[in-house]
Amino acid sequence: MGNHSTIIKDVGQLVEWLAKGEKPAVDWRIGTEHEKFLFHRDSLRPVAYDGDSGVEAMLNALCKVIGDKATPIIEKGKIIGLKDGDGGSVSLEPGGQLELSGAPLLNLHQTCAETGRHLRHMRAVSSALGVGMLGIGFQPKWRRDDISWMPKGRYRIMRNHMPKVGTMGLDMMLRSCTVQVNLDYADEADMRRKFRTSLALQPIATALFANSPFKDGKPSGWLSGRAHVWTDTDNARCGVPSCVFDPHFGYEQWIDYILDVPMYFLHRGEDYVDVAGKSFRDYLSGTLAGFEGEPPQMADFEDHITTAFPEVRLKQYLEMRGADSGSWANICALPAYWVGLLYCDDALAEAEDLVRDIGADDVMAARLSVAKDGLRGKLGSHDVATLAKKTIDIASKGLRNRGIFDDGGDDESGFLQPLRKVIATQKTPAEVMLDLYHGDWAEDIDQVFTSNQY
Template sequence: MSNPGEADPTPITSRRQLAAWFAAGSKPRATWRIGTEHEKFGFRRDGLAAPAYEPDGIRAMLEGIAAKGWEPILDRGNPIGLKRGEASVSLEPGGQFELSGAPMADLHETRIELAAHLREVHEVAGPLGLGFAPLGFHPLATREDMPWMPKGRYAIMRQYMPRVGGMGLDMMLRTCTVQVNLDFGDEADMVEKLRVSLALQPLATALFANSPFVEGAPNGFLSNRARAWTDTDPDRTGIPAVAFEDGFGFERFAEHVLDVPMYFIMREGKWIDAAGIPFRAFLENRAPALAGHTATMGDFADHVTTVFTDVRLKRFLEMRGADAGGVPMLMAKPAFWTGLLYDDAAQKAAAALIRGWSVEEIRALRMEVPRLALKASIRGRRLQDVARDALAIARDGLAARGLGEETYLAPLEEIAASGLTQAERWLQRFDRAWGRDASRIFAEAEA
């Protein structure tokens, strides 16, 4: 989840402004960039507990990294993030540490950025006795074991989540993901990219499955992160059917977002609880709890960040369906989607791959994948076979860029060939090498 942004105080006087806000993300191909976000769990080397905000915990991490040239982001006087150029570091609710990388021209630049970030994290974490492991779901901690970070928006979400789903608090506290943000050329390009990426998001979930343990034991799921998202908040998550309807575009998506319940608005640096109020009601002055406040473009931009669909349309497309993993997998995520969506022939081939898939079939696949990963199927095809086809398309798409980026697909190609996800390999380690002690995962998964 992002840090608070700069609010645009422009009042919303027309629905056209909302569609125009999305349309403003359209860019010529020459300026398309790759933005990668990745989260990781902190742990104390002595005992493996998740570090609290303070003392000698997450606040100290932020302050230590700030000293390396980052500008602190404050919430009620507490550092809750960092900013340097177009990159930022933010905190998830349970203290998960996130790098939201700067938009990069190619994957090699992304790799350099990732290495620099991890180097800074290690330099600061070492003296504090902390480590960081990118895994999809915390393998040991109960929900009650996890600390809460002092971010105002999280206090509002903490109260609201149990009203709309059984695992929303688990999603907030006990999950980590890797995401990639990609550009689109115009409305038609956005629509095709969004449909392809939504349909293939369950495939990405399967390929990146990396969370088979809950509270120290296997529980039958290979991606407990993905499982949590199936029971978080149906009003703002999953595969939105509107994206596959005839006539879909920026305006239709803006209308969809208006009916998603809000969490908050911010005024004069203070969070105002708006949980459960559709943005449409706020815009039409039908929300007594927000009486006296005029809906602004800044409010809408903040609201868009709380729409948690598997692919999120902002002024770019954000692929959200994967567990966090080790460095090779953190690089494989942007490689996969860049290969599929940044070459015209590859994008058309990907669209052909998912042709005929209905929204109902894609949603059913999304529900199967957390448990079955590549053993799930759609329209009679095992997902492992679909993965081979998708990766071949992605490889061709990267090759067409002529930058030697295909190497970053290697971990996914090995998974597709073997059918064994990261999660299944951890389960083998659990049974054969760890003496069924899931805590051993931290030493082997540390970034």
Template sequence: MSIPQSGGGPIEHHAQLAEYMAQGCKPREDWRIGTEHEKFGYCKDTLKALPYEGERSVRAVLEGLRDRHGWNPVEEGGQLTGLTKGLANVSLEPGGALELSGAPLETIHETCDEVNEHLREVKDVADRIGVGFIGLGAAPIWKHEDVGLMPKGRYKLMDAYMGRVGTMGRVMMRRTCTVQVNLDFGSEADMVQKMRVAIALQPVATALFANSPFFEGKVNGHKSWRSRVWRDLDAARTGMVPFVFEDGFGFERWVEYALDVPMYFVYRDGEYIDALGMSFRDFLKGELPALPGEKPTLSDWADHLTTLFPEARVKKYIEMRGADGGPWRRLCALPAFWVGLMYDQGALDAAWDLVKGWDAETREALRVAASVDGLQAEAGGIKMHDLAREVVALSEQGLVARARTGAGGLVPDETHFLNALKESVESGKVPADELLDRYHGDWGGDLTKIYADYSY
């Protein structure tokens, strides 16, 4: 989950809302890669979720990263709730999952180095206190009452609201994890093309990274239960945003969408003020019931944009949001997959040619099928396995064209980060299939074995 935004002045006219996002336009040489990933922490002896406080706890992990590895503390209400180091930050998901929001970096080589360093630091701290971390799309065993809510005002408000909309919001908050990448755009037209490709192909990412076939101790019938959860969370702020494909889509159309999404909060002086279900349009008029007579700042607008949860979203960059959290190799593969498609114009044009004839029903059907069947999904006459093979090949071509070297020039490009995905395309199996094979095979139906075999 995003941290509070800061630094924005007052909103004096409507055009500032779109201008805020347009400020993200950058020349190609300034495009960067920001990778985020979440993982579940647990007590090694009991396999229970980490509480916030105690000798083996979320706070103890944060304190260890602060004291042993030079991270700077972020507090809310006197409680340690996050860390920063340079342009990177470590934050807590509502149920205590630990998230790294990486710095904006130039290459996948640098991104993967960052991931490696973070996981080494986390393991160093965790091993000292008897804690483990595992990368999965959904908690395989825990029930709702097993996972406490972290002490952040935003989460308290969200938790209350999630109980009134959809059926799975609280599941998402406490018991799911993702890996995502944030990418830049060069212009409004570039943003439009990238968003259309991102939304259309998000089901391919869901299929390739599907890694949550278990929930509450049982096989759940989905390769990506996390994706299933997001389909019944809050229809006003989730989904495949079909308007992105309509004529005239651009920053202003995203603004209108965002203004129609009910608010969660306003952040003032370190406190989250309850604005649940209220309208940002009223806020612009100085008529927000939570703050009568007060008008919003650009920071308030930036905060509001973080409460939209479609499969890809626009802020001052584009976030790819369709993948399950997973094993190390896929933490590097996810940014490689999207960078190959998005940061080379030839690959981006080819990807758009691939999807531009699909209608909204086809895109949604692919999303649903991907969550259930992974690479075995089929919808609208499209076989996911064939589609994924073609899309991964396009991504590889894009990475070859980028030709960003690593290891002091010894590695010619970033294509090897796609190896895990190429193996899936070759075998037809994604992480969920491997987990199911283990569950029905050598684990003998004992899901507790997942922790020893798949933790970082």
């Protein structure tokens, strides 16, 4: 990451920082992140931070289960996460959702094994405390007021700012869960191809993984309530950066975009200073109110870039951010989909051709279309279901071309099986749940917790 205390003197340093993410293909890795809701099994109520079976107790117990290699992450005397000793970490989202940020791994067999190891550790801890874990994109039952805020300084600042800039930012913070994958690039040209292609195809992933059709205890009218919430969280930092579709897009244009994203905070020691809505450009030029003449450090920029929330985000790697959290199999399928499309030259060229006519406005419109209608949505002039099938076929070839086998002789393409099922049945996970809700579940929302827990 470079030296966090380096003073930023000009924009060129920020461009250089992105260029430091470049890696030859042999060094490309796969980093998977997934979030889940915690609930008390007896009452199906949310888990607060404090208490004998609260989040704090869970994180402390998780450290014990992992053993000596676990390192707690502490903020102002409170545990807010841990490093697992294997290159990954467990972190705490605003409403008590727990997230695994996985290690950068070589292949999908390792990625899925990591997910399994984490969920087994979590089950050991949660079952002892009477807590369940729910894999779904949006909280099906609890209202905002039911959920306790977690004790992290940055969340207090975001909580105050969100209602000023959108209607659903607090829902995003408290009531949504995602799965994402982080992938590498070889150079600026490779980054451009992968960024543009994945941003154009992000609505396809949103449709395939749509898994959040309920809100406040009943069907919401959306197949991905999580994706819907993101359409009015804070449009200055979310959505589809149009610059990515510029034929000359590169690191400099991305830095320009990030500098236009309003700030949230500055991290000073254990404190977070509220600068919400202010400009990082002003900070760079020495005119940020309250910090006049104080130059920003690289650590400030590295914090700032994490507060931009587009559907695909470039840091020193590319983050695919468009999917609902879901089943164990889907946590493995999401990285498989994107690795298959982006980590094989032939597959990337085919995927590029598929979306050559797609622009930023098409992707913006498709976000709403797929959030509501899933595979029946539209992306530009394309039917989402048709594009989805084509991309899964391309991803399958991409994964087979990688030729990476497990001990049983299977390649990585098997991890796409949940997506093949979606295409075969023409039903997203959300629609499967809705059928159950109106059928076997007799409209009992509590069944969601039983059927979707890990």
